[in-house]
Amino acid sequence: MTIPSSTPLLALKGISKQYGHVQALSGVDFQINRNEIVGLLGDNGAGKSTLVRIMSGVEFPDSGQVFRDGQPATIKSRKDSEKLGIETIYQDSALVGSASIMRNFFAGRELTKGLGILDTHKMNAIVMDILVNMVRISGINSPDILVEALSGGQRQAVAIARAVYFKTAMLLLDEPTSALSVRETAKLLEHLAELKREGVSAVFITHNLYHAYESCDRFTILSRGQVIGSLAKAETSVRELNDLIVKY
Amino acid sequence: MRQPIVNICLFFFVLQVICIVASLLYPNDFRYVSETNIGLLLRAIPVLGIISLGVGVLMITGEYDLSVGSVYTLAGYSIALLFGMGLPVWLAVIATLAIAIAIGVTNGLITVKFAIPSFIATMGAMLVVRGVVRWLSEGRTVSFKPDETFSGLLTGAFYGIEAPFIWFIGLALLTGLLVHKSKLGNHFYLVGGHEKTAIAVGINSHRVKVIAFALASLAAAIAGILSITRVGTATPAQGIGLELKAIAVCVIGGLFLSGGRGTVLGIVVGACLMYMVEDVLLLLRAPGFYLDVFVGAILVVAVILNTWLTRKAGK
């Protein structure tokens, strides 16, 4: 069976999620198409992170459906989302600071020689190869460096390199630039463009509309848990996006 | 690779050299390098050392176990009473270890399922298990006299090296393999380093922690069995305070209370250091309170140094 290229990679229909009295999401429709970077925009507390957590299996919606390539799917755990090719880079916790680059890179997906014994040699070689040849992070010369010794930009690069290596279909980035310098941010946006050339789709959450406009193909705007618009880049402008977010 | 461990090893080494030189210079006043003294050290270190291995693994996942001192004593009573009832010694060992694992799993489940601090959960277990020991013992000591083969294996000597020390090193190597070279070990560090991230990459942090709790309890029971086999008796109040001593050993060895850091080598050196200081003070005939002062000072200085070095390395 071949899947027509117009079928979304991932489609969410009527997703609702309540936290106590807070209706974080109500009846949200959202989709990620093939080879597309979607900007997920909205004010503080709009529900962006909640939607990302639902797609990555950390949170389960109260109601709604998920389709992968048009087929119904369930995401109840991180393992489920991993099987669907979803990888997340969180606002606050993409990597463990006190662990080395290699141990973060393969966290939860360690290569073993059998009996649960790590194949450290092979993992080190892979990490160095990816970091040097693919993501081209400067200043990293050993896979044993602790992540806490890296700059914010280098950390994001490691997380992105991980997504590339594990052949992620969709990368979800929740405010990846919030702690980055101007130069690191520019570098990250470059990585995003590179990822797209590699055939990876992405969801990009940011409060910086210029960054969003520069790197995204389409925008979905949330306000108080509801989708108030989904626009292609060609049919909108930074100005219009700004007005939409502020008005609601 | 990891700063604190270099530090502690260096300190240990320097102290070792000073003691050996001093003992060669003053062979009559300071008998550090004597067969009796070395034998004493090699017999003393393993009990606390083995407990610390378990406590250390748990500390790497970011949790504590205050019940290990009680489990240690319970293990002595359990093996002695079961053996006294006519059970073959090996069955008594297996039953005792199983009881310890059950206590550890219970500690772990209570901690993770009710999301309460392990400090509190295991403080409860410390009191409950100690109470059980008092009830079992009716306040009396118990003796344990297994056959020669068994006691020889646990407390004899091989090529002049005390068996308990060999057990300690063997268990330390196993722990090192688990913690530093296995997948589960990597999960210990990731869960202790940042639990949210570990969960986000699909690691079952609850399972990982429960296993660590079980290992801490298991180690305490092994130490308890080793101890009663060597001494032949156990008293209901023995082992009180071991839980804090074990945490001190781990901290001196470069582990962090916050989890996610440290090495097994650090735990081993920490345990040796702790007894070396005790031993040196004894040899110098220093009054007992000096020991507390010294251990207390080393503990605080070690933590300050380790924190400072880690912060510097993280820059």
Ligand SMILES: Nc1ncnc2c1ncn2[C@@H]1O[C@H](COP(=O)(O)OP(=O)(O)OP(=O)(O)O)[C@@H](O)[C@H]1O
């Ligand atoms: N674990 C939680 N428990 C209770 N309420 C929550 C929880 N997570 C989110 N919420 C609430 O749900 C709503 C949506 O939060 P969410 O984090 O998804 O917003 P966001 O769009 O990511 O905001 P920001 O731009 O500030 O990151 C908010 O009102 C928030 O307070």
Ligand SMILES: [Mg+2]
């Ligand atoms: Mg958010």
